[in-house]
Amino acid sequence: MGFDASVISGVIKFIEPEFSLSKLQLGWAVSSLTLTSTLAMMVAGPLSTKFGRKVMLKWAAIFYAISAISSGLAPTYTFLVIARMLGGFGVGASLIIAPMYIAEISPPKLRGRMVSFNQLNIVIGISVAFFTNFIILRLSQSDAFWAQSLRFSEYQWRWMLGLECLPAIFYFVFLFIVPESPRWLIMKQRDTLALEILTRVSSADQAGKDIVSIKSSISSDVNKSKTPISELFKPALRLVLLIGVVVAVLQQITGINSVFFYAPMIFEQSGIGTDASFSQAILVGITNLVFTILAIMFIDKFGRKILLIVGLSGIAISMFVLAWSFQSATYTLSQDSISELPAYINRDKVQLLADKTFKDDVSFKKEIEQIFGAEEATIVESDLMPVATSMNALLILFGILGFVASFAISIGPVMWVLFSEIFPNYIRGIAISFVGFINSGVSFLVQLVFPWELEALGSSTTFLIYGLFAVVGLVLITLLLPETKNKSLEELEIQLIKN
Numbered sequence: 001m002g003f004d005a006s007v008i009s010g011v012i013k014f015i016e017p018e019f020s021l022s023k024l025q026l027g028w029a030v031s032s033l034t035l036t037s038t039l040a041m042m043v044a045g046p047l048s049t050k051f052g053r054k055v056m057l058k059w060a061a062i063f064y065a066i067s068a069i070s071s072g073l074a075p076t077y078t079f080l081v082i083a084r085m086l087g088g089f090g091v092g093a094s095l096i097i098a099p100m101y102i103a104e105i106s107p108p109k110l111r112g113r114m115v116s117f118n119q120l121n122i123v124i125g126i127s128v129a130f131f132t133n134f135i136i137l138r139l140s141q142s143d144a145f146w147a148q149s150l151r152f153s154e155y156q157w158r159w160m161l162g163l164e165c166l167p168a169i170f171y172f173v174f175l176f177i178v179p180e181s182p183r184w185l186i187m188k189q190r191d192t193l194a195l196e197i198l199t200r201v202s203s204a205d206q207a208g209k210d211i212v213s214i215k216s217s218i219s220s221d222v223n224k225s226k227t228p229i230s231e232l233f234k235p236a237l238r239l240v241l242l243i244g245v246v247v248a249v250l251q252q253i254t255g256i257n258s259v260f261f262y263a264p265m266i267f268e269q270s271g272i273g274t275d276a277s278f279s280q281a282i283l284v285g286i287t288n289l290v291f292t293i294l295a296i297m298f299i300d301k302f303g304r305k306i307l308l309i310v311g312l313s314g315i316a317i318s319m320f321v322l323a324w325s326f327q328s329a330t331y332t333l334s335q336d337s338i339s340e341l342p343a344y345i346n347r348d349k350v351q352l353l354a355d356k357t358f359k360d361d362v363s364f365k366k367e368i369e370q371i372f373g374a375e376e377a378t379i380v381e382s383d384l385m386p387v388a389t390s391m392n393a394l395l396i397l398f399g400i401l402g403f404v405a406s407f408a409i410s411i412g413p414v415m416w417v418l419f420s421e422i423f424p425n426y427i428r429g430i431a432i433s434f435v436g437f438i439n440s441g442v443s444f445l446v447q448l449v450f451p452w453e454l455e456a457l458g459s460s461t462t463f464l465i466y467g468l469f470a471v472v473g474l475v476l477i478t479l480l481l482p483e484t485k486n487k488s489l490e491e492l493e494i495q496l497i498k499n
Helices: 002-006 008-018 023-051 053-072 077-105 108-139 145-149 156-162 165-177 182-187 191-201 204-220 229-233 235-253 256-269 274-302 304-327 335-339 347-351 361-372 374-388 393-408 411-422 425-456 459-480 489-496
Strands: 330-332
Touching: 002 008, 002 023, 002 053, 002 077, 002 108, 002 256, 008 023, 008 077, 008 108, 008 156, 008 256, 008 274, 008 374, 023 053, 023 077, 023 182, 023 256, 023 425, 053 077, 053 156, 053 165, 077 108, 077 182, 077 191, 077 411, 077 425, 108 156, 108 256, 108 274, 108 411, 182 191, 182 204, 191 204, 204 425, 229 235, 229 425, 235 256, 235 411, 235 425, 235 459, 256 274, 256 374, 256 393, 256 425, 256 459, 274 304, 274 393, 274 411, 304 393, 304 411, 304 459, 330 374, 335 347, 335 374, 347 361, 361 374, 361 425, 393 411, 411 425, 425 459
Parallel strands: none
Antiparallel strands: none
16 A cells, blocks of 8 residues: 555656646646545445455555556556556555454554554555665666666556556565454354454454453444444444544644655755755655554553644644745856756756846746746756755755654554554444544645645645644544553543443
8 A cells, every 4th residue: 555655756747847847737646546546445345344454555555556557558647647546546555454354353552653654554555665766776877788778768667557566466465375354254254263363363262251341342332233324423423433533534644644645746845955965765665664663662661642642732833844945945047057957958948047146946937837837847846946946955855754754653554554543443434434544635735735835825825734634633633532551442432431
């Protein structure tokens, strides 16, 4: 899922001029995957209840593979969007079912850490995508015969997208060696197999106790096993639903997928150039990976709430640093910098920009578009921005990495742990699908409008908005969220559900 979602970060630079895309079309190319994943989340939970967690994850792997191959071969923008949308069905299913499955098979004392491994695997996929994008970019510049034979210089973005078929295949194969969820098996009256699986993950004595506890929880809600989604809005579930919705919105509204899916674009705004922007995107992936591992180490030690408070504070500070850094930037094309531009750029047109100083990126980009025209501006902008920008690029890097670190150690993995914990057994599948739908819907909107925000509002205002959302979320989390660590799912149901 991580590879599939973030590999697009390296693709957008190439498809925007190739297909002559507007900023909203570019946003649609990125966010279309999230749109179908949002739809998939609405049905993934109920389908996994009917057919099993494992079966639905296999189907997710199949969608990943089909999407990868068709995306890499896409002849048109519309075909590419449709191919991306197919991958979204895999994303939605795996994003909902994987943490649910892990929570249902893990002992209470290890559950937070184990569910966080789901986020760790996503993060590894993100990091690998950033790395392979950079490698393909470098291979496209190589004179090696084999690199030229594979036409990396001509098909950079197609190679980036097509490589996703490899992790998709591995995912499908390895799913054959994992057992089914013991809680799902008990719901289907397959107690013997459930006991065998629980014994493997704990001990025979504990497995027996778990069987009794799970069956008690399920039998108490036997009449609600096919509960409609309207049950979520009953007074008894008001608190857990409110917590779920707040956390679901907060995880995305602070802009994490803007960074993951547009990292090279953001770094190019700071004037460091294409190669450097792709290499710094690798640092984003590494930071994400390191701090996700730290979250796994700390989540059962310090608890969910403290990690969220610390992480959201870091997110707000990082976003304010980014907003200030971009606000302080200026943009000037000197005669010396013009002489270093690629030969394909019209010198007569670019001279109209010479020695003019612009106070913000919005006015500079508008002047470029006015002089070159909308279509040509999308091509020349990435060459003009690096040589014209004057800002503290190191501070931009610090702000981005600080944001990613704060996210990765807190709301990134903690959200899915909370989703797997706070909802009662009888409605967990529907509930996680519902809050997952909200989370994915917000993600879709953030991804869709981000290129437009940079163009219309500017980088400074965009990051300021994200920082303000983080502050609001910090207040709500502090007021609403109880601690859930070291409690069984059945204990949490008694504590949180007021009948």
